[in-house]
Amino acid sequence: MAAQPKTPQETPAPKASAAAKRALESLDSLVLLAGIFKDEAGLKFVRLLKWMAKKDSEPSKGVKRYGGLWKALVDHQEFAPYPRVGNLLQDYFLERLLEDENPLHRKAELAPLSEISPSLHQNYGRELEAVQKILKTDWESEFLKKSGLLGKGEAPSLEGVVAPRKGKVSNPVLEARRKIKAAVLSPARGNPLLAHLAEYFYKNGWGLFGRYRAFRWQVDGAGKGRLVGVEAVDPIRLENLIGYDEQRKPLVGNIEAFVAGKGANNALLYGERGTGKSSTVKALLNAYQDKGLRLVEVHPAHLSEYSEILPFLRGRREKFILFVDDLSFEENETSYKGLKALLEGTVEATPANVILIATSNRRHLIREFFGDRAGGLQQEGEIHGADTVEEKLSLSDRFGLVISFYAPDQETYFKMVDNWAKVEGLKLPAEELHRRAALWERTNNVRSGRTARQFINDLKGKI
Secondary structure (H helix, E strand, C coil): CCCCCCCCCCCCCCCCCHHHHHHHHHHHHCCCCHHHHCCHHHHHHHHHHHHHHCCCCCHHHHHHHHHHHHHHHHHHHCCCCCCCCCCHHHHHHHHHHHHCCCHHHHHHCCCCHHHCCHHHHHHHHHHHHHHHHHHHCCHHHHHHHHHCCCCCCCCCCCCCCCCCCCCCCCCHHHHHHHHHHHHHHCCCCHHHHHHHHHHHHHHHCCHHHHHCCEEEEEECCCCCEEEEECCCCCCCCHHHCCCCHHHHHHHHHHHHHHHCCCCCCCEEEEECCCCCHHHHHHHHHHHHHHHCEEEEECCHHHHHHHHHHHHHHCCCCCEEEEEECCCCECCCCCCHHHHHHHHHCCCCCCCCCEEEEEEECCCCCECCCHHHCHHHCCCCCCCCHHHHHHHHHCCHHHCCEEEEECCCCHHHHHHHHHHHHHHCCCCCCHHHHHHHHHHHHHHHCCCCHHHHHHHHHHHHHHC
């Protein structure tokens, strides 16, 4: 009998990934945390898991799905402004976890874990453990084994997280975020981890408020406004601001009362340009952010939208400064009525966790002309012109705290120069430093804290 010809031995089809099957079952069971995987990258991840969970699946299709997931992660992670933990996939979905809107996160920022219903935190704890297991799985290795590419180095790696550059200013907000992400990836499970996470939300908040300490009210072309987080807040400190201790004393006391939950006044800081009014407000944020102080910058033109801003802030534990910089109104403007309504309140009361701090170069916020006085009041048919003028001029009186900032004398100006030179590490004899500073002041035609800072910046570039 003739021998049968040998046929080439077929390569056995890769087995279905048991880890992928378990992950899909876990994802299907999520209720509170289901939203973490509902964005583009999450959907691509689920599609990849479904391919890996099949016994007979086309390798080319898996390679394409893996590449799509990798690109979605890289598009975000390469430009992430925060410290990263774990690999590309882990850090991405850890950020999604901290941003997720669900009942436990919303409640945890308002109350400690002991005041959250057992049913809510127990179910959340079970789902958190499921998410932990998914994130701790080495999906790169699972994919390489399933696709037959293991050892061939043909697939892009998920190990793409680069440590932040050294020399950056330490940010306590980002550091707290890094630590809580590392805790989720640690072996810790159950109640200890849940308590740690709840404590993080109670202290820092979740979502937008957990990431940022300062915000800007931004209006798009269609007139729709929204809160936008400020990534890099001016790091100015109160100790860097020389010469206005007496002016700042009542303002600091006002803010301390505010963050302590006591009564606090709206404040108007007025005076000559460059005297540190805006810097003082930003320094207060840096000094008291750990006590729950936050800042929302509002353009003067958008003051009339305060009723749209307040619902974002009402009911939160944080204390918010609505910061309006360089506030003033021209003769025929009516937008000052929005400020008046904000200061006096309407049917909707201003929340107790919100105060207004405005800066202006004028004590009276609306420019007044001699024509506004007795002889020129009856214009364009206005019968009660005097009432309009009085309403305009009384705006500043509606602030509970009004503080003036005047140009410093030369001695104080030199102290400001000395301080900034020390901050920047410039070593120059005091006599020479002051001689150059005086020349710079005369050239710029103004003496102020801003002038002192600009002089030091120029000097730093030269020496």
